[in-house]
Amino acid sequence: MSDKQNKKIWKVVVKRDACIGAATCVVVSPDAFELDGENIAVVKPNAELRSDEELLMAAQSCPTAAIFLYDEEGNQIFPKL
Numbered sequence: 091m092s093d094k095q096n097k098k099i100w101k102v103v104v105k106r107d108a109c110i111g112a113a114t115c116v117v118v119s120p121d122a123f124e125l126d127g128e129n130i131a132v133v134k135p136n137a138e139l140r141s142d143e144e145l146l147m148a149a150q151s152c153p154t155a156a157i158f159l160y161d162e163e164g165n166q167i168f169p170k171l
């Protein structure tokens with residue numbers, strides 16, 4: 091499911107005002123997320139290239155649902171609308 095043809099997630103966004111710096115996302119996907127100087131998660135360059143499974147797991151692990159995932163057309167994939 092994580093091969094390029096099946097890839098659905100093409101944009102990753104952290105809503106800074108929702109992030110509490112719990113860093114679960116960093117633990118789950120250290121290549122996609124890191125904490126900045128204010129202890130708020132930022133999306134690393136090329137985070138979108140991580141597998142859908144990994145990005146979804148990271149987003150689901152966020153205690154405040156601060157991570158939003160979008161497909162190629164900009165439709166929100168997670169959290170589900």
Ligand code: SF4
Nearest residue numbers: 109110112113115152
């Ligand atoms: S898991 Fe959520 S609250 Fe924790 S650092 Fe990542 S985005 Fe912020």
